[in-house]
Amino acid sequence: MFSKTDIKNLLENPRLAAPVASLYVNTDRGSPEGERYIASFRHVVHKADRALRRRPDAEAAIAQDRMTQALPELLAFLDQEVKPVPVIRGVALFVSLRAPNPRDPRTPPFTAFTLPRPLRNQAWVENRPSIRPLLFLLDQYERVGVIVADRNHARIFTLFLGEIEEIRRRTADTPRRHHQGGWKQMLFQRDIDGHIKAHVRATVREAVNLFGRDHLKRIVLGGGDETLGLLKTELPLRLHSLIAGTFLAEPHASDTELATAALALAHGAEIREEQQRVQELVDHLAHRPSFVRGPHHPEAVSGIRETLRALSERRVRRLLIGRGIRMPGSVCDNCSALCTETRGRCPYCSFSLRLVLDILEHAVERAQEQSADVEFVTDNASLTAVGGVGAFLRF
Ligand SMILES: [Zn+2]
Known part of the structure; x- marks a missing residue:
């Protein structure tokens, strides 16, 4: 992988x-x-x-x-x-x-x-x-941890690039419930609840162990009425922010069916995150920073020209880029500046520019070199309205 x-x-x-x-x-x-x-x-x-x-x-x-x-x-x-x-x-x-x-x-x-x-x-x-298509795949299909448990069985797996990487199964021998009255029955029900709780707790422990080895982006929980709430309460608090969603799982669903349900929830979370980042960008551009900075340090830029300039100056912390957007531009082979001009000389060092068919491919590479996050954004009118690309800056 x-x-x-x-x-x-x-x-x-x-x-x-x-x-x-x-x-x-x-x-x-x-x-x-x-x-x-x-x-x-x-x-x-x-x-x-x-x-x-x-x-x-x-x-x-x-x-x-x-x-x-x-x-x-x-x-x-x-x-x-x-x-x-x-x-x-x-x-x-x-x-x-x-x-x-x-x-x-x-x-x-x-x-x-x-x-x-x-x-x-x-x-x-x-x-x-x-490398743009590779980075796009990594951005869209980051690693997801999935825990599915009913009263007797559990499956724990990680999904990477949309595929199951590793799967673990657990079985518990939870007694059946009977619908009779009486205090003995009450004790018996309590015993069953205890069994289920122990099973879910052990499942979550094993999941945390498995998930701990890799960098997870999201977690999806699946189960029945008896287990879904428990899964959530047993999951350590530090992992709660990763929960992309929960779903009701049929006890006999196949691994592939569970993976498909989990991926749909993870994808929904990815789209929501993209929208949130674009909104953040738009807010910054409208001079409404969430925390106070000096007036001469823009925290974000948008549009191809400004974004390329920020990348050339190695100031980018996170690049936002519309998924299918492509445009010609030029690269300076002397100082590695990226430019929107398709001819002429480098604005930084006056070396003659080399035409490239897709300057955004170079933008993505440059962001990668600067250890900036690259977020590909799917069909977002707000991002299109500010030029299709934008960046949050380090300084
Ligand atoms: Zn140059």
Whole structure:
């Protein structure tokens, strides 16, 4: 399973010398596009090739040759690593297209991620790996802990990228209830309640143990009338803020059904969080900060131009970006400034600017380098109204 650390390592991988082709292929064999994933892969390679043709320099010609050289190994990877594993629904390949060292003319080095989520077929050739789709997946499918318990059984699992990572099961031998009167019966009912409570307590303890190992973003609780309230009270208070929701679970629901219910609640919480962050941004922009700061330190900016400037100056704490937004811009290869201009010279160092087709891909990378959070926002009119992107600043 890949994580933000893998993305960081990818960006710093010395074997992936520029230029780097980033190839994203949908291999979801439940979809028509993913079923023909070899054709999709070839299409993506063709796209990378076309991007190189637009750059008529010597380096681009070499890179095209290197792409052709890399093909057999990439196809072998798809055949050996992806074909036998139907749960791999997306593949990200990063290939260094640098000219070979004459003493070491092997095929171009590449790095691959296999993912349980489908990806859109796409390709870039840039100086660095293009990581936006990977960060998007991590943002949308962060790790969720799920605890489901009825009076006799419990299932505890973690979901990462929407898939069950690890599952644990517990069984208790809670006695059946009888509907008769009398004081003996009352004692018996109390005994049953005690059994259920002990079962839920042990379940939560085991869950906390399992969840403690990984960084969890949310927790979802499922159960019946007898257990749902107990699950909540037994969960340590420090974890309550992570609860994304609770649901009534059928005792015989399959693992997949439980995972689907939990994911829907986690997704709802993600959307609410996005809306909240956008609202916070809009409030800051309207000069209504939640705490007092000097008048000359804006805490947030919006719009592509201001956001790129803040990223170039390494001031961003959190980047908000509309999910599908793309626009051309330019990068300064001398001081690494990001600009909205598509021609001319760098406003910081006067070096000539290099045109890029999607400046937001670079914005996301730059945010990652600054250890800023990147929040992808889905269909939010308020964010669109302030320019589709924005950022909270460190200073
Ligand atoms: Zn510059």
